[in-house]
Amino acid sequence: MTMNKMIIIGNLGSDPEMRYTPGGQAVTSFRVATNYRYTTADGERRDETEWFSIAAWGRLAETCNQYLTKGKKVYVEGRLRSRSYEARDGETRFVMEVNATEVRFLDPAGGRSEDFPRGDGDGESGMDVDNLPF
Numbered sequence: 001m002t003m004n005k006m007i008i009i010g011n012l013g014s015d016p017e018m019r020y021t022p023g024g025q026a027v028t029s030f031r032v033a034t035n036y037r038y039t040t041a042d043g044e045r046r047d048e049t050e051w052f053s054i055a056a057w058g059r060l061a062e063t064c065n066q067y068l069t070k071g072k073k074v075y076v077e078g079r080l081r082s083r084s085y086e087a088r089d090g091e092t093r094f095v096m097e098v099n100a101t102e103v104r105f106l107d108p109a110g111g112r113s114e115d116f117p118r119g120d121g122d123g124e125s126g127m128d129v130d131n132l133p134f
Helices: 058-067
Strands: 006-012 017-020 026-039 045-057 073-086 092-105
Touching: 006 045, 017 058, 026 058, 045 058, 045 073, 058 092
Parallel strands: 045 092
Antiparallel strands: 006 026, 006 073, 017 026, 026 045, 073 092
């Protein structure tokens, strides 16, 4: 048995960006920041921030694009995926991203969490990746 599952709770670093693949499937890209605070052996407090690139597909992509905004706290569940693409400058680039299967608001208006529609996380890799923000 093998498993590839990511669970991330963090804040959006910018508004999401939605595009459509040549086949008409919606894909929304956004980045989520997580923070880790620790104290060194010298007693100095430090903060570390990790950024995660997220891709949501289909109905989940449309919902994320409609309701997520910069600064919102979210729960993202999905699988980690690596891929390569050719950038506008002709160079091959490599990215790691989480293909979201579930996204939840953690701080919506009204103070309760909301579930977004579940996605299958199996989006096509044939999308126009030259314009992705990561």
